[in-house]
Amino acid sequence: MGNRIVRAVVLGAWTLVVAACGGAETRPAGAAGTVFFVSPKNGDTIKPMSTIEFGSTGATVSPVPKGELTPEQVRAGMIHYHLGVDTDCLAAGVAIPKADPWIHFGDGKNVIEQALAPGPHRLAVQAGDDLHRTLPGMCQVINVTVAP
Amino acid sequence: MAITVVLAAAGCGGASNQPASSAPTAAPPAAPTDKADGPGVIAGTITFEGTPPAARPLPMDSDPKCIPEPGAASEVLVVGPDKGVKNVFVYVKDGLGARTYAVPATPVMLEQRGCRYVPHVFGVQAGQTIQVANNDTTLHNVHALPKNNREFNFGQPANVPAVPRVFDKPEIGLPFRCDVHGWMSAYVNVVAHPFFAVTSDTGNFEIKGLPPGTYTIELWHERLGTQSQPVTVDGKTLATMKASFKQAS
Numbered sequence: 001m002g003n004r005i006v007r008a009v010v011l012g013a014w015t016l017v018v019a020a021c022g023g024a025e026t027r028p029a030g031a032a033g034t035v036f037f038v039s040p041k042n043g044d045t046i047k048p049m050s051t052i053e054f055g056s057t058g059a060t061v062s063p064v065p066k067g068e069l070t071p072e073q074v075r076a077g078m079i080h081y082h083l084g085v086d087t088d089c090l091a092a093g094v095a096i097p098k099a100d101p102w103i104h105f106g107d108g109k110n111v112i113e114q115a116l117a118p119g120p121h122r123l124a125v126q127a128g129d130d131l132h133r134t135l136p137g138m139c140q141v142i143n144v145t146v147a148p
Numbered sequence: 149m150a151i152t153v154v155l156a157a158a159g160c161g162g163a164s165n166q167p168a169s170s171a172p173t174a175a176p177p178a179a180p181t182d183k184a185d186g187p188g189v190i191a192g193t194i195t196f197e198g199t200p201p202a203a204r205p206l207p208m209d210s211d212p213k214c215i216p217e218p219g220a221a222s223e224v225l226v227v228g229p230d231k232g233v234k235n236v237f238v239y240v241k242d243g244l245g246a247r248t249y250a251v252p253a254t255p256v257m258l259e260q261r262g263c264r265y266v267p268h269v270f271g272v273q274a275g276q277t278i279q280v281a282n283n284d285t286t287l288h289n290v291h292a293l294p295k296n297n298r299e300f301n302f303g304q305p306a307n308v309p310a311v312p313r314v315f316d317k318p319e320i321g322l323p324f325r326c327d328v329h330g331w332m333s334a335y336v337n338v339v340a341h342p343f344f345a346v347t348s349d350t351g352n353f354e355i356k357g358l359p360p361g362t363y364t365i366e367l368w369h370e371r372l373g374t375q376s377q378p379v380t381v382d383g384k385t386l387a388t389m390k391a392s393f394k395q396a397s
Contacts, residue, residue: 048308049302049311052303083303085287085303085305086305097210097211098210098211098328098329098330099210099211099212099213099214099286099328099329100211100213100286100287100328101287102328103287103289103303103327103328104327104328105327106327107327109301111301112289112301112302112303113300113301113302113303114302114303115302115303115304115305115308115309115311116305116308117305117307117308
């Protein structure tokens with residue numbers, strides 16, 4: 001009886017976590033973890049210069065090691081963030097371009113200020129491994145509106 | 149309920165490991181008492197000893213929106229035909245005593261143009277505004293990595309207004325990076341007074357308005373390092389200095 005209550009409370013809490021994180025998510029069943037926007041949230045109206053913050057579950061956020069890495073040197077379970085501006089999630093297993101519209105956070109940080117023109121925008125947070133390759137399901141897209 | 153709140157915070161919180169940058173805050177007025185209108189002028193040339201490396205093109209292929217300007221090449225080490233070194237920051241490191249100088253109201257412009265920062269090396273006074281503009285058609289992010297000042301990192305798409313930023317404390321060789329385009333870099337040098345210059349294509353520089361005195365002039369270059377030498381300014385004759393750098397081993 002006691003165990004059932006605990007399980008129900010934990011399940012309810014997890015449901016709230018997912019609801020609070022919001023936004024469109026591409027995480028398939030069995031994926032290792034998630035990435036999400038801590039702020040802003042899907043549907044928010046934001047200022048032309050706003051702080052964007054990311055969060056994650058099920059993986060460790062870490063700076064990318066210096067130097068050229070081979071696929072064998074990629075550290076399992078280690079990710080870093082990428083912010084896509086006015087774009088969607090990439091397919092799993094592809095290299096995230098070092099180009100517009102992707103900002104790389106190879107230093108392992110999770111906050112940036114973002115300037116945006118007034119109007120609707122689509123933001124994507126995409127996890128990458130040490131070779132900047134996308135991981136299954138570890139991406140979220142939100143829609144925001146920048147106030148004039 | 150308590151469990152719910154804790155889990156919700158843990159799930160979505162994500163520890164923030166970078167201080168959010170804020171709107172620029174000018175340094176508090178330092179009650180300036182001096183003007184940079186002294187009679188002293190220091191002029192000089194910085195040269196390179198040995199055979200300089202060939203200019204290296206910038207690999208911009210990763211972003212098709214990056215349109216290099218004609219002749220665009222790495223600015224890490226630029227040596228002219230007469231071996232003058234470009235982009236050496238030259239400044240008065242010591243000798244001004246307790247003099248204080250007003251912060252210029254005119255901002256310094258830092259452009260992102262042709263997927264490069266322009267200028268590559270520049271100076272500002274502590275508290276002076278830097279206006280950062282994106283004149284490209286691609287997305288950049290402007291990531292300043294100071295040691296003594298506050299770090300900032302902002303994304304700047306095309307067609308958004310220039311963004312003002314201020315460094316409050318003196319700091320030499322403060323790097324700017326772009327985390328979209330790894331080849332982009334610039335260095336700002338923040339000093340407490342207006343007596344600084346950046347060497348031209350020919351390695352020449354000039355610092356005007358100094359009061360008579362003996363100063364320690366320091367040279368800083370991103371690849372070649374630093375060196376300094378004393379220079380006496382009498383206010384009647386041009387004070388000249390020459391210096392040379394060797395390739396760091």
